[in-house]
Amino acid sequence: MICSTGVPLDAPILDVGGGASTLVDHLLDKGYRDVSVLDIAASAFTQAKARLGANATQVTWIESDVTQFEPSRSYAVWHDRAVFHFLTKAADRDRYLEVMRKSLRPQGHFLLSTFGPEGPTQCSGLPVQRYSVEMLNELLEPDFKLRACEIEEHRTPTGGRQEFLYSWWERLETS
Ligand SMILES: C[S@@+](CC[C@H](N)C(=O)[O-])C[C@H]1O[C@@H](n2cnc3c(N)ncnc32)[C@H](O)[C@@H]1O
Numbered sequence: 782m783i784c785s786t787g788v789p790l791d792a793p794i795l796d797v798g799g800g801a802s803t804l805v806d807h808l809l810d811k812g813y814r815d816v817s818v819l820d821i822a823a824s825a826f827t828q829a830k831a832r833l834g835a836n837a838t839q840v841t842w843i844e845s846d847v848t849q850f851e852p853s854r855s856y857a858v859w860h861d862r863a864v865f866h867f868l869t870k871a872a873d874r875d876r877y878l879e880v881m882r883k884s885l886r887p888q889g890h891f892l893l894s895t896f897g898p899e900g901p902t903q904c905s906g907l908p909v910q911r912y913s914v915e916m917l918n919e920l921l922e923p924d925f926k927l928r929a930c931e932i933e934e935h936r937t938p939t940g941g942r943q944e945f946l947y948s949w950w951e952r953l954e955t956s
């Protein structure tokens with residue numbers, strides 16, 4: 782989906798809750814040159830940095846709770862897989878969306894992957910909020926329009942199955 786947005790290779794991309802995910806490796810491999818990874822747990826970066834070796838210096842690592850993040854620049858892509866659904870309190874969700882809106886450029890892309898309508902109700906012992914695309918639309922209208930979405934059945938390392946909803950929202954020019 783990040784490639785589908787068509788943003789240029791020098792566009793600023795933020796992976797929220799990227800942790801030790803290998804998404805950053807793939808983005809660098811594809812030639813994206815302005816990638817930032819934000820996570821509340823600095824320990825998650827240790828693994829990613831060790832894996833990336835010298836390439837780790839090409840990435841901006843931001844240790845922050847996303848709901849407290851004060852962006853110093855604006856991003857063309859905000860990517861989140863498996864963070865937003867952990868925010869089960871309305872106040873935290875509202876704050877997240879406020880920070881995302883503050884961080885994203887007009888015509889920027891919000892790529893969100895959450896547990897889908899048939900996804901689990903808990904993950905790692907924590908409660909989660911499941912989402913349908915209609916529920917997300919209510920949170921994101923009127924300044925975002927849905928560009929694409931798909932359901933994916935994710936296989937966990939222990940062999941479990943979790944329904945994910947991947948969605949791509951584009952910020953409208955006027956916002
Ligand atoms: C389930 S993992 C997902 C990791 C990665 N995005 C992926 O899809 O493989 C959730 C990540 O979000 C981070 N996280 C949880 N709450 C957060 C918050 N409030 N602000 C920033 N990061 C958070 C965790 O430390 C963890 O790295």
